[in-house]
Amino acid sequence: xxxxxxxxxxxxxxxxxxxxxxxxxxxxxxxxxxxxxxxxxxxxxxxxxxxxxxxxxxxxxxxxxxxxxxxxxxxxxxxxxxxxxxxxxxxxxxxxxxxxxxxxxxxxxxxxxxxxxxxxxxxxxxxxxxxxxxxxxxxxxxxxxxxxxxxxxxxxxxxxxxxxxxxxxxxxxxxxxxxxxxxxxxxxxxxxxxxxxxxxxxxxxxxxxxxxxxxxxxxxxxxxxxxxxxxxxxxxxxxxxxxxxxxxxxxxxxxxxxxxxxxxxxxxxxxxxxxxxxxxxxxxxxxxxxxxxxxxxxxxxxxxxxxxxxxxxxxxxxxxxxxxxxxxxxxxxxxxxxxxxxxxxxxxxxxxxxxxxxxxxxxxxxxxxxxxxxxxxxxxxxxxxxxxxxx
Ligand SMILES: *[C@@H]1O[C@H](CO)[C@@H](O)[C@H](O)[C@H]1NC(C)=O
Ligand SMILES: *[C@@H]1O[C@H](CO)[C@@H](O)[C@H](O)[C@H]1NC(C)=O
Ligand SMILES: *[C@@H]1O[C@H](CO)[C@@H](O)[C@H](O)[C@H]1NC(C)=O
Numbered sequence: 001x002x003x004x005x006x007x008x009x010x011x012x013x014x015x016x017x018x019x020x021x022x023x024x025x026x027x028x029x030x031x032x033x034x035x036x037x038x039x040x041x042x043x044x045x046x047x048x049x050x051x052x053x054x055x056x057x058x059x060x061x062x063x064x065x066x067x068x069x070x071x072x073x074x075x076x077x078x079x080x081x082x083x084x085x086x087x088x089x090x091x092x093x094x095x096x097x098x099x100x101x102x103x104x105x106x107x108x109x110x111x112x113x114x115x116x117x118x119x120x121x122x123x124x125x126x127x128x129x130x131x132x133x134x135x136x137x138x139x140x141x142x143x144x145x146x147x148x149x150x151x152x153x154x155x156x157x158x159x160x161x162x163x164x165x166x167x168x169x170x171x172x173x174x175x176x177x178x179x180x181x182x183x184x185x186x187x188x189x190x191x192x193x194x195x196x197x198x199x200x201x202x203x204x205x206x207x208x209x210x211x212x213x214x215x216x217x218x219x220x221x222x223x224x225x226x227x228x229x230x231x232x233x234x235x236x237x238x239x240x241x242x243x244x245x246x247x248x249x250x251x252x253x254x255x256x257x258x259x260x261x262x263x264x265x266x267x268x269x270x271x272x273x274x275x276x277x278x279x280x281x282x283x284x285x286x287x288x289x290x291x292x293x294x295x296x297x298x299x300x301x302x303x304x305x306x307x308x309x310x311x312x313x314x315x316x317x318x319x320x321x322x323x324x325x326x327x328x329x330x331x332x333x334x335x336x337x338x339x340x341x342x343x344x345x346x347x348x349x350x351x352x353x354x355x356x357x358x359x360x361x362x363x364x365x366x367x368x369x370x371x372x373x374x375x376x377x378x379x380x381x382x383x384x385x386x387x388x389x390x391x
Pocket of ligand 2: 098099100101251252253254258259260
């Protein structure tokens with residue numbers, strides 16, 4: 001009897017001990033979050049209450065969050081890239097396309113010497129953190145891709161840029177899911193994965209809405225300790241006064257109808273080696289070279305879609321929700337895709353360089369069409385309906 005009581009008391013002590021531990025942990029986590037939030041949300045020069053309900057702060061360009069990053073303590077702000085920012089021959093697929101509307105209105109743009117940053121609230125930060133630890137890691141259950149990538153054949157071992165114009169959709173995505181269209185540059189694998197990506201996504205998990213948002217993402221260790229979406233951690237240096245990360249798109253494409261499009265490129269500055277993010281002919285800002293452990297050049301560039309869902313649940317649609325069929329207002333596309341090699345000029349990828357891949361062909365696919373048609377240049381489509389993808 002005594003023994004049993006003893007064991008019982010021991011168990012109670014263990015359980016309450018655990019509870020106190022985890023309470024202390026959560027108090028500590030809470031303080032960490034508050035501290036991080038203070039770092040992220042700087043004192044604004046001006047605040048803009050957007051029509052979408054969130055706030056965009058204009059922050060002194062020299063005091064933006066990037067400069068809190070330990071690797072950027074002595075970073076010298078670069079205001080413009082050291083390469084000619086040619087407008088590519090990507091214009092216009094005639095009447096059936098329109099440029100997506102995003103960023104601040106002309107009248108709202110940030111005063112000179114400051115840059116717009118979407119204000120982060122505590123819930124966003126907490127959700128984004130658990131998102132990274134639970135769902136974003138490649139190879140985790142519920143994570144799927146359909147993509148077109150360029151090979152690393154010896155002659156093309158080094159890439160310095162990627163670009164293209166994609167159609168934007170607003171897909172139906174559940175609260176614990178996301179659906180993404182992006183282009184990227186990467187080097188290394190697994191824990192050494194260095195990545196920069198840009199595109200659009202629907203991610204209620206992050207933004208607490210059903211809208212389509214402009215996003216960037218980066219990491220130097222496959223998201224183990226570094227990297228995040230947008231400015232949920234310090235790293236990206238913003239230079240544009242109007243376009244901001246995490247912004248909502250005003251309108252999106254209509255299946256079979258008018259397309260809303262966006263043009264991006266990620267290009268390494270040949271002098272500073274910083275990776276610039278460019279929207280058509282406007283510089284948005286850059287990822288400083290010193291953030292990365294292994295990105296003096298990229299080993300792979302690519303375009304495509306990614307979806308996430310809770311393990312065991314059906315997957316959301318990707319792209320437009322339809323499989324590629326070479327009809328450009330059906331499946332989501334990237335047109336006029338380009339890459340840069342050592343020559344630092346834009347080229348369209350020839351077939352022998354290209355890999356297409358889908359990890360769940362019953363749910364999503366990707367097709368590369370080469371340079372068949374003059375109106376779309378080198379182009380590809382990707383996506384599909386999702387659903388139960390055998391996982
Ligand atoms: C960088 O990545 C390449 C490609 O995966 C790898 O071969 C190389 O060893 C890496 N370098 C460093 C310094 O980690
Ligand atoms: C998006 O809005 C702009 C400006 O109102 C318009 O010109 C364009 O046609 C719209 N695009 C779509 C796909 O609705
Ligand atoms: C870059 O790629 C183009 C197009 O494939 C090719 O013609 C050129 O030789 C390459 N240049 C270098 C320096 O690799």
